[in-house]
Amino acid sequence: MIKKNTELKEILKLTNDCKCEACESGCGFGSGILIEGEEKKIAEFLGISEEELKKKYLEEVEEFNKKFLRPKIKRGEKPYGPCIFFDEKQKCKIHKVKSMQCKLSMSCKPYGEDLMLWFMLNHIIDKDDPESIRQFASYLTSGGRTLEGGHLEELVPDKEKLNKILKFEILK
Ligand code: SF4
Ligand code: SF4
Structure with missing residues (x-):
């Protein structure tokens, strides 16, 4: 059973390094917030500075009175839209370095919702x-x-x- 105080290493054992359409359907309607150190990893992966990453690819969001950065949402006319790193063919363009919240988004698992709650309780x-x-x-x-x-x-x-x-x- 996942609890608030379940250790990160136990939580990570419940995730896979997989990629499939079921998980990625969420990427069409939003993006995962970034926590400490994740901007640096993504910037290095893309070969750009953190400054450039923030300017071109990230936006600010507030959750439970705390400000975070997350990949921009391509909204167009709608209030929601795909993550800027989502590509219909390639899927997540930063899969190797995607945020912990994205990694924990395991929609096919019975404990998927609990992983999201664990993230919310420990990081938001x-x-x-x-x-x-x-x-x-x-x-x-x-x-x-x-x-x-x-x-x-x-x-x-x-x-x-x-x-x-x-x-x-x-x-x-
Ligand atoms: S966790 Fe499940 S839904 Fe997500 S990518 Fe892996 S197989 Fe697909
Ligand atoms: S960073 Fe990748 S996994 Fe996360 S929402 Fe964007 S496309 Fe999806």
């Missing part, structure tokens, strides 16, 4: 940011799932503090 939600906790609480209220170790009272074990955060009595 910031338990030390009250606004991130409030947004996570709204996500849970609207039916969002979480993993063992990733419930509100596990992220903020001090009940009084959690109550104050949720009542906007602690803002920062």
Whole structure:
């Protein structure tokens, strides 16, 4: 069972280095966010500077009150569209160095959703940011799932503090 505190090496054992249409259908509607060190790997792979990578290929996105970079989405007129690194023939053009979130996107596996939750709990939600906790609480209220170790009272074990955060009595 995947828990919030499952170690990265165990998580990575659940991923494959495979490429198929089922997984890549997601690449037609968005892209995976980048975490520390991933910009450098992608820039090196493409033989360009990190500066150029950011300018040409990345865009900023905010999730649970935290800013990230991700490959640009080719939106056109629509609110969604394919990842800039997605090619109908070649598929993911940066497959070897794609982000951890992209790697964990294992849509054919029964534990695929849990891998995404693990990523969210370990790399997106910031338990030390009250606004991130409030947004996570709204996500849970609207039916969002979480993993063992990733419930509100596990992220903020001090009940009084959690109550104050949720009542906007602690803002920062
Ligand atoms: S994890 Fe499954 S859906 Fe994704 S590329 Fe591999 S075989 Fe395809
Ligand atoms: S980086 Fe690759 S795997 Fe990730 S969304 Fe873009 S095309 Fe898909």
